[in-house]
Amino acid sequence: MTWRFYRGFMTITVNAVPTDDDIIALAAEVGLRCAPSEARHDREATFVTEAYAEMRESGYLKLAVPAEFGGLGAGLRQVVLAEGELARRAGSAALAAAMHLYLTLVQCWRHRRGAPDAEGALRRVAADGLIMATSGGSDWVCPTTTAVEADGGFRFTGRKRFCSQAPVATVLSTSAVLGEPGPDAEVLHATVPLSSPGVSLVETWDTLGMRGTASHDVVFDDVFVPAEKVVGRRPYGRLTGPLLVAAIHFAPVVGAVYLGIARGACDEALRALAARGQDPDPAAVRQIGEMTARLRVARWALLAAVEETGEDPPADERTLVTLMVAKRHAVREAKAVVDLALDTVGGPAFFRASPLERAYRDVRGGPFHPLTPEATLALAGTDALAAWRLRSG
Numbered sequence: 001m002t003w004r005f006y007r008g009f010m011t012i013t014v015n016a017v018p019t020d021d022d023i024i025a026l027a028a029e030v031g032l033r034c035a036p037s038e039a040r041h042d043r044e045a046t047f048v049t050e051a052y053a054e055m056r057e058s059g060y061l062k063l064a065v066p067a068e069f070g071g072l073g074a075g076l077r078q079v080v081l082a083e084g085e086l087a088r089r090a091g092s093a094a095l096a097a098a099m100h101l102y103l104t105l106v107q108c109w110r111h112r113r114g115a116p117d118a119e120g121a122l123r124r125v126a127a128d129g130l131i132m133a134t135s136g137g138s139d140w141v142c143p144t145t146t147a148v149e150a151d152g153g154f155r156f157t158g159r160k161r162f163c164s165q166a167p168v169a170t171v172l173s174t175s176a177v178l179g180e181p182g183p184d185a186e187v188l189h190a191t192v193p194l195s196s197p198g199v200s201l202v203e204t205w206d207t208l209g210m211r212g213t214a215s216h217d218v219v220f221d222d223v224f225v226p227a228e229k230v231v232g233r234r235p236y237g238r239l240t241g242p243l244l245v246a247a248i249h250f251a252p253v254v255g256a257v258y259l260g261i262a263r264g265a266c267d268e269a270l271r272a273l274a275a276r277g278q279d280p281d282p283a284a285v286r287q288i289g290e291m292t293a294r295l296r297v298a299r300w301a302l303l304a305a306v307e308e309t310g311e312d313p314p315a316d317e318r319t320l321v322t323l324m325v326a327k328r329h330a331v332r333e334a335k336a337v338v339d340l341a342l343d344t345v346g347g348p349a350f351f352r353a354s355p356l357e358r359a360y361r362d363v364r365g366g367p368f369h370p371l372t373p374e375a376t377l378a379l380a381g382t383d384a385l386a387a388w389r390l391r392s393g
Contacts, residue, residue, distance in 0.1 A: 020081055023063070023074055027082040030060050031089030038090050041212035042358050045205060047167045048212040051093035060086075061097065062126045064104040066111075069119065070126030075311045076105055076249065080256040080302060087260025088267065091362045092212030094257045096165040102253040103132040103173055106246055110231075112312060117231070121191075133169035133194075135160035135218065136246055140370050141237050145220060147176035147188050153226040154178070154188060159202075164215040166201055169194055172218060175243070177236055185236035189243065190229045198223040209361030245315045247370070251323040252306050255330035258366040259298055262337035265359040266291045269341040272348065287344040291337045298333040302326045321383045328376040331366030338363045 034051035041048050055061045064079050065071020074082065079101050087094035104125055111118035124130035138160040139145070145158025156176045163172065171191045179185045192199065202217040234241030270288065273280045280288075305326035309319045338359050342349040349356040367373050 023078045027085035031086045034090035034093040045211040047214035048093045084256040084260035087257040088264040091261045096213040102249045105249045135174040137162040143175045145176040156220040156223045164213045166216045189232045251327040255327035258334040259330045262334040265338045265341040269344045272345045324376045334363045
């Protein structure tokens, strides 16, 4: 691996697989540059534009593109490491980028299985700055958007919520139900350019936390989608097919973001205690220890889940359970750690100017991402019962 610096950025001249240290160093540098504008975008609920400019220039947005296609060649585990490091300093930037990065990993997965369009998409990410967004958190297994057959393709109509990084995205990975919604219906998964006639953006993102992600609504008004843009189909109401592949790659990446925010909160608590110029009381020391322990165990869980399922994970329910359980643990521990950080620092953390106040709000977003913590337990329980019955004959 050969490294060079450009405008202070550590960038890669790719001739080998990057090491974990390489990836973490790049994410840390990007995070330091993204951090100064996070507070303003949080106050104004505006998109983290400066952060995306930095991520483009550094090559961070092509992190997961294979080296032979012009990217940095990071695998799933390294994307998890990078997103945790970036979120430690810039939570909204990291969460917005997570949506693009996990979809890049999905394209890598599809390419390894011979999908004819995947290589082109990956090369466009590296060469043209293609940014992929998703509507997966909007209506999940039961799309509210409808599709009707048309000459050469389909026409999509409906509204999608929670489309992070919508202001700068090039294409949207989305779904629509063909026919009347119900158990007999079929769901189409497709990529739709956001420049397509009939696509519009409605700025709705005014939320408690993660306010810089600009996760606005995208509206489809009789949008033509060519048949070749349909990447897969699945039964209505079932987490299978393209959605299953997406969920498997999404879970560890988004879990890393919220855990990274919690690491940043722990850092801030340590800084605040050190700034007081005296030895902290035993209660504060204990709280620091609890934060550190929770962060380490949650990080172990996330990385162990990725190791267990592998860099090229099979698209099956066991893989989904493993990665969703790890995500559940990460987002729950992230909330607990940030709460402890506020308790440790005390009153100063209650002010809007404190990074801890923003971290407190941002980590509240973690449990809303599918699968939710409760849905994950239901899935894990169902899987455990099925496995027990199989063993028992």
